[in-house]
Amino acid sequence: MNLELTDEQSFLRDAARDALSRVKTVAAARDALEDPAARPDLWPTAREAGWAGLLVSEAGGGAGLSAFDAMLVMTEAGRVLAGVELLGHLPASALLDAAGDERVGAVAEGELRACFVPARPPGDLDERWTAEPPSGSVRVAAPVLSEDGRLSGKVAWVPDAPGADVYVVVATGADGAPVAVAVEAVDATAEDATRYDATRSLGHVSFDGAACSVLERIGAEDLRRAWFLAQALLAAESLGAVETALASSVSYAKERFTFGRAIGSYQAVKHSLVEVLRLRENTYALMLYAGWAYEDKPGEFALAASAARSSGGHALDYASRAMISVHGGIGATWEHDAPLFFRRAQLSRRLLGGLGDATDRVAGELLSTA
Amino acid sequence: MDLNDTPEQVRYRAKVRAWLDEHSDEAPAEQGDEEAAQIAARRAWQGRLAAAGLAGVTWPVELGGQGLGPIEHVIVGQEIIRAGVPNILDVIGVGMLGPTIIAHGSDEQKGRYLGPMLHGDEVWCQLFSEPAAGSDLAAVQARAVPQDDGSWRLSGQKVWTTNAHFAAHGLLLARTDADVPKHKGLTMFIVPMDAEGVTIRGLRQISGEAEFNEVFFDDVRLGAEAVVGGVGNGWGTALTTLMFERLTIGLGSESLGYKAERYAAAIATDEHARLDPEVRRRLGELSVELLAVKFTGYRVLSALAQGQIPGPEAGLAKVTTVRSAIDAGDLIADVLGPDALDQDSEWAYMISFLPGLKSAGGTEEILRNTIGERVLGLPPEPRLDKGIPFSELRAKERAGVSAR
DSSP, X not given: OBOSOOHHHHHHHHHHXXXXXXXXXXXXXXXXXXXXXXXXXXXXXXXXXXXXXXXXXXXXXXXXXXXXXXHHHHHHHHHTTOOOTHHHHHHHHHHHHHHTOTTHHHHHHTSSOEEEEOOBOOOSSOOSOEEOOSSSSOOEEOOEEOTTSEEEEEEEEEETOTTOSEEEEEEEOTTSOEEEEEEEGGGSEEEEOOOSSTTSOEEEEEEEEEEXXXXXXXXXXXXXXXXXXXXXXXXXXXXXHHHHHHHHHHHHHHHOEETXXXXXXXXXXXXXXXXXXXXXHHHHHHHHHHHHHHHHOGGGHHHHHHHHHHHHHHHHHHHHHHHHHHTGGGGGSTTSSHHHHHHHHHHHTTSTTOHHHHHHHHHHHHHHHO | OBOSOOHHHHHHHHHHHHHHHHHGGGSOOSSOSSHHHHHHHHHHHHHHHHHTTOSSTTSOGGGTSOOOOHHHHHHHHHHHXXXXXXXXXXXXXXXXXXXXXXXXXXXXXXXXXXXXXXXXXXXXXXXXXXTTBSSSGGGOOOEEEEOTTSXXXXXXXXXXXXXXXXXSEEXXXXXXXXXXXXXXXXXXXXXXXXXXXXXXXXXOOTTSOOOEEEEEEEEEEEOGGGEESOXXXXXXXXXXXXXXXXXXXXHSGGGGTXXXXXXXXXXHTOTTGGGOHHHXXXXXXXXXXXXXXXXXXXXXXXXXXXTOOOOGGGHHHHHHHHHHHHHHHHHHHHHHGGGGGSTTSTTHHHHXXXXXXXXXXXXXXXXXXXXXXXXXXXOOOOOSOTTOBHHXXXXXXXXXXXXX
């Protein structure tokens, strides 16, 4: 057993941190709230760094790295609130690779940006494959593939959908069985739904009898895996944001004095920051679990990734609120970074089924194997 | 990153499993009706495990151990759980006090005490905490006064002492100089529990069971050879024990049975509860934390195997474990109703035991202070006891209260 990062993993992480440091992403996250054009295009950075092909096999033209490696890059993106379109691209690229799709080389190279249009797999209480609704709590049916090979349906709040070149969609066939299809951008409509967190690109994607190609080799288990991969990537991204929020809060708690003492010497403040650390440690441990399960314990991946998502989402929720509180009134002002992390937390917890669904999935997986 | 056994570890695990498969039907039950007979059986079983190399796995070979690493230690623990047999009886001795003697004891002490400890012939207890010295352990008041002939006279009281009522020896932290600041005037001693002047009294807890004891020392005579680690070095010696305590807890959490799968199984039998969103949310949340603790344990183990000593942040795992297990007890009793609190229930003992565990090994609040200061580098709590001779502290404390 060795849970330390390998030299290659440390290099990947450091290179990601370095590449993302060249753009003032946090400041851009604020500016883009008022001017969407201020959102930097980081896809060229991703291509140059080779992230587009992280999860594509070497035979497919990618780097053939592990899910855990991809999580390390996501953590670096989350650390600086960088809007790199990997949450949509990476699960899609892994499916295209597994399917042996002809586009996989261009996808691995980043010439084509892919986007995963997810559906929530059945759980112990719900046998359907469901998609996010535009509003409300009732999930909708995943897009349907007709017998003549046309795709129809709508999926809301799809990460990284605007501007994608190819959509990899989880649909159901006429028999209700899940099927993966690829749809070119010209055959779909992606309405930009980015809001509240300007660095989180979102779209409502519609298909109206769209032409598509079925990814024949992809089965239900692959589609489950893709959903939970997205959960794990989101967890890893949250972890990075938690680490920045914690570092900023700790630093301020040492500098700010009240009643003659640094505020970090008060237990109320100290214990709250240690709680952030506790949640951070938990999330990282679960990220290790998810990475290991993806490779070696596929039967536990749903549990591991859902636990990581639940932990990471809760950690970011708590950390971003603590960041505001520790900074006092200034932490709630537009000029401060804390609101940007709060916005990230608020939006993230409601994506991809939501935080509550991930927590419920943990319970469901444990109850159904008990 | 690799969580799987290496080929050597696969072979070691197979060897351990083979021994346990062959001998597990000779093992005693975990709990028995009659305590004295039960303890005798558990001590004998510890002897069997030690003879087979399944106790003191990380102890040096020349002191009777196997000279292996923490991962092999954990493999043995996992295989013992798998075989459904009890582990060694004297976890405190072999896991914490023995390593302290190995680190700080004299050659005579190592030669005299370690063998019988490892084989269960002599059980040990840890005599650190006192009624007025728990999280602030350096406040111990038990006094050992040096005599002209080099011997010592010991008086005072210890509390929360596990296994004292059948222990042969205890490792005791006493104040030997009250005129220096409190961390400096401490010394560690080996105390025979059958010495004249030692009184042991069971301490019943919420559950009704008496797992701990109070131990009173009334002018107990100790020889010069009872000192471990040098006079005045008691605090440094105690820190070694506390480090091994953290490791024992950190590496042994699975054996405590605080596992998400076990709690889920209790809920799963109730057809209504398993569909209830509120029950599922509570189960999900506590399970996330317990799964995190499990993999945090692997992180600690991995760090140890690379030769690193885990930092104080490992203490967060204890906080998480206890809180989640409390939440689990609450949830299970909410689902099962008052039956869960019945003496015979699988859960009553756990529910009664956990509130006290919150304070064991340092309260949650003190752990958060320590971690905040030593890991996050936050400024320390204001302290009123720094640099002050211990003998003046009490007067100062009283003055502080009356000044309010």
